[in-house]
Amino acid sequence: MTEIQRYAAFSTDPAGGNPAGVVLDASGLDDAEMLAIAAGLGYSETAFVTGRPGGDGYRVRYFSPLAEVPFCGHATVATAAALGPGEHRFETNAGTVPVVVDESGVATLTSVDPHVSDLPADDLAALLATLRWSAGDLDPALPPKVAYAGAYHPVLAVTSRRRLARLDYDVPALKALMTERGWTTVQLMFRAGPAEFDVRNPFPVGGVYEDPATGAAAAAFGGYLRALGLVEPDATVLLRQGDDLGRPSRITVRLVPGEAGVRVSGAAVAIPGQPAPGKENAAVAIPE
Structure with missing residues (x-):
């Protein structure tokens, strides 16, 4: 069964920040399954670690409830926090993004060239x-x-x-x-x-x-x-x-x-209880 972690990124309070889904082992998921998980969560993005290129590297993909996006910063911070302190390298659709997580849980990513x-x-x-x-x-x-x-x-x-x-x-x-x-x-x-x-x-x-x-x-x-x-x-x-x-x-x-x-x-902090949020607890759902 796929384990889905939930983090609030850019906050030390689970009630603040931007919620993100994190799947640390998505190697067995296809595109449709990743999109379905992201849509079910209702968060603006969910990050999926789909492979390990080697060393400190992780292949990471990001899905909103409607489509894949090339890069997502808050889900990167959430994923790095889930991985723990240290230096990580994310291989994204937009390019390589190094991320450092300190002992307090603060993650710092360095973007591709702007x-x-x-x-x-x-x-x-x-x-x-x-x-x-x-x-x-x-x-x-x-x-x-x-x-x-x-x-x-x-x-x-x-x-x-x-x-x-x-x-x-x-x-x-x-x-x-x-x-x-x-x-x-x-x-x-x-x-x-x-x-x-x-x-x-x-x-x-x-x-x-x-x-x-x-x-x-x-x-x-x-x-x-x-x-x-x-x-x-x-x-x-x-x-x-x-x-x-x-x-x-x-x-x-x-x-x-x-x-x-x-x-x-x-910062990023785990959302206690890891409840399935539904649209009402997403970033801000588009009104029906």
Whole structure:
């Protein structure tokens, strides 16, 4: 019988963070079975260790309730915590991701090389329409872009925390736009300080309304901040996510001069009792 572990990532409280499923031995599962497990859990992602390439390496795949995704940061943190302290190497569909877990259970992943591209004007207009935002809501100091560090995420910054808190998007329209463009989540943020941001991540293509914590988007956002010179070259950035959902998450993003990847750190804690959650306890289920 397949053993499914459940962790809350980017939190020390099982009631916070982003829940993730972890299957440490998925070598006997096919794609349909992994997708069925992910859909049954209802979490935004479940990680499956499907093999051991050798040494400290693990072949890891990630499934949302609707489809496989190339990389997932919070499920990486959860899987690394389940493996325990030490150095691990994850071979993902997006590339090699090293992860270090310290004795306190904090995991630090180093992303694949990030890159940032322009968000075409037509795509920006369509994205704003689906979010029910206007161009006047955007912070001109943080221009819209598309950032990548294993998955693609448009990045939009708003001028007020209140605007960020009032997220109410057109689910079918945003899902269709994201599917067409190959975007995994949308990184929405408000700059609260020189190296502090409040962030939210709609994820309708994965079958959930919103992620309470998104490590892949955090890595991409770190690449965005570095590429645009918006923080110091050796910055440590704090991302607050999940507060608006009642699942507070804290993500640390670190830029290391001379290192192409972005480091993303956070705690992960096992969810006591390991109950089967169902949709009501998923990241945030899309309303029926």
